Amino acid sequence: MSKTKTAHLSAAEIKERRLGILYKILPVISVLLLIGVWLLASRGDSDFPSPIEVWDRTVRLFTKPIKKLTLIGHVLVSLRRIGLALLFDWTFGIALGVVIGWFPRAKAFLNPMFNAFRAVPPLAWIPLITLWFGTGEMPKILIVIFGSLACIVVNVQAGMSAVEKMYLDVGTVFNATPAQRLFKIAFPSSLDAIFAGVRTSTSAAWMVVLAAEMLGADAGVGFLISRGMDSIDMPLVLTGMIAIGLVGAILAIITQYAERLICPWTRRKKSY
Numbered sequence: 001m002s003k004t005k006t007a008h009l010s011a012a013e014i015k016e017r018r019l020g021i022l023y024k025i026l027p028v029i030s031v032l033l034l035i036g037v038w039l040l041a042s043r044g045d046s047d048f049p050s051p052i053e054v055w056d057r058t059v060r061l062f063t064k065p066i067k068k069l070t071l072i073g074h075v076l077v078s079l080r081r082i083g084l085a086l087l088f089d090w091t092f093g094i095a096l097g098v099v100i101g102w103f104p105r106a107k108a109f110l111n112p113m114f115n116a117f118r119a120v121p122p123l124a125w126i127p128l129i130t131l132w133f134g135t136g137e138m139p140k141i142l143i144v145i146f147g148s149l150a151c152i153v154v155n156v157q158a159g160m161s162a163v164e165k166m167y168l169d170v171g172t173v174f175n176a177t178p179a180q181r182l183f184k185i186a187f188p189s190s191l192d193a194i195f196a197g198v199r200t201s202t203s204a205a206w207m208v209v210l211a212a213e214m215l216g217a218d219a220g221v222g223f224l225i226s227r228g229m230d231s232i233d234m235p236l237v238l239t240g241m242i243a244i245g246l247v248g249a250i251l252a253i254i255t256q257y258a259e260r261l262i263c264p265w266t267r268r269k270k271s272y
Helices: 002-041 051-063 071-102 104-118 122-133 137-161 165-173 178-189 191-215 221-230 234-262 264-268
Strands: none
Touching: 002 051, 051 071, 051 234, 071 104, 071 137, 071 178, 071 191, 071 221, 071 234, 104 137, 122 137, 122 191, 137 178, 137 191, 165 178, 178 191, 191 221, 191 234, 221 234
């Protein structure tokens, strides 16, 4: 009996190790496949730039900056914009999500207005924001705020609404005050949902700021892509696109690490 159990466990461990190796190899294969498709697409008389051309254009961005900024400088400009927007989103959005998700009267009053607000595409706000605030730095940050606020509010609201009644009943048994039930039971129980909102709002902010920069800016990754399109500089366009992908991946890793640091129980969840 014990030998069978040991053999069974050994087989399970071997299978798990093989899966672990497979999941490490698959990303490498996907990148190599992408590079292969890229090389095929740029062969012959194709207008699609090759990896070498894109690399040369990326190097030139450091030797001959655009608007006195290298590629890293433009990336930092975009990150500063989303950083300011997310600072507001996470502060106000978490508070609003808690209020809507926890207080029934507030939900009845605020939900219709919030649902109408989040139904409006972020770029639809551009004419109004430009009319009210002009074309400076503030409008771009406001567009990012409007484009990513709903992500955090919806997730926090869902997390607060889904708190197990059993946990709240235990708090009641121990004579917990309403504030203690909210901040010591409901809010910690919703941390998974809150971090889901942090991840989605970060991704949304990164996409929206690029769109806002493409419509009108003098710095940022979106500006680089727009500049490349206007001057038919396709290597510059692809340089911007690659920067978008790399920075987006780094932001995702950072938010995932922060979640595991603050919510250690998520480490048990396997995500492939």
